[in-house]
Amino acid sequence: MLTRVGPARTLAGVTATQRERIGIFGGTFDPPHVGHLVAAVNARHEARLDRLLLVVANEPWQKSGLRDLTPASDRLAMVQAAVDGVAGLEASDLEIRRGGPSYTADTLETLRSEDPSRDLFLVLGSDAAAGLPTWEGVDRIRKLTRIVLVERPGSEGGRPPEGFDYEVVSVPLLDISSTDVRARCVDGRPLDYLLTRGVVDCIRRRRLYGVRP
Numbered sequence: 211m212l213t214r215v216g217p218a219r220t221l222a223g224v225t226a227t228q229r230e231r232i233g234i235f236g237g238t239f240d241p242p243h244v245g246h247l248v249a250a251v252n253a254r255h256e257a258r259l260d261r262l263l264l265v266v267a268n269e270p271w272q273k274s275g276l277r278d279l280t281p282a283s284d285r286l287a288m289v290q291a292a293v294d295g296v297a298g299l300e301a302s303d304l305e306i307r308r309g310g311p312s313y314t315a316d317t318l319e320t321l322r323s324e325d326p327s328r329d330l331f332l333v334l335g336s337d338a339a340a341g342l343p344t345w346e347g348v349d350r351i352r353k354l355t356r357i358v359l360v361e362r363p364g365s366e367g368g369r370p371p372e373g374f375d376y377e378v379v380s381v382p383l384l385d386i387s388s389t390d391v392r393a394r395c396v397d398g399r400p401l402d403y404l405l406t407r408g409v410v411d412c413i414r415r416r417r418l419y420g421v422r423p
């Protein structure tokens with residue numbers, strides 16, 4: 211049997227290396243729930259991404275001041291627990307290491323400069339896609355990436371503005387939000403099946419959202 215190792219050969223005999231397809235799924239993840247995870251694994255599959263980074267916002271500037279945010283280190287720990295053992299999904303602390311307000315345009319530029327040959331894909335829920343015009347550096351985002359859009363219940367039909375390159379991928383619709391999960395923690399309502407066991411354990415261990423071990 212012939213096993214091909216290394217770069218592929220085109221018909222013309224020119225060596226062509228495979229371009230990495232890397233996805234960025236940014237969020238506050240306060241906390242990460244199965245709506246995020248089901249969207250992430252299916253977006254990765256449908257868009258044929260080699261890997262998808264769940265990038266934890268250091269300072270989600272559009273939310274700052276509106277409510278108390280869980281410290282970024284706790285949100286990162288929950289995302290690490292959520293993706294543990296899931297092929298192709300990775301928790302990223304890139305925005306936390308950079309510090310300050312988290313602009314997706316900066317994150318895309320960092321990932322591009324690390325490897326100029328890779329293709330960048332930005333996974334967005336339809337609510338986030340519709341809000342793109344309000345984002346910092348929206349023109350840079352348009353130039354750097356293709357959008358992989360997943361519908362989100364309550365915001366179906368939300369699309370990026372004119373000029374963006376995007377594809378809509380099909381994912382199971384789950385009407386779950388971090389806002390609802392936080393309210394459940396406060397009220398003592400069940401969290402089962404909305405969060406992975408690892409995330410629930412992490413919340414208990416770190417006593418987040420008023421939940422006791």
Ligand code: ATP
Pocket residue numbers: 236237238239240245246249333334335336337338360361362363384385386387388389390
């Ligand atoms: P919050 O209620 O605190 O705003 P959230 O559930 O909206 O939290 P975010 O961290 O704000 O979660 O969202 C990050 C990304 O995940 C966004 O692109 C958002 O559209 C997407 N997303 C969140 N929940 C879902 C869901 N249930 N289905 C599909 N996409 C989702």
Ligand code: MG
Pocket residue numbers: none
């Ligand atoms: Mg949100």
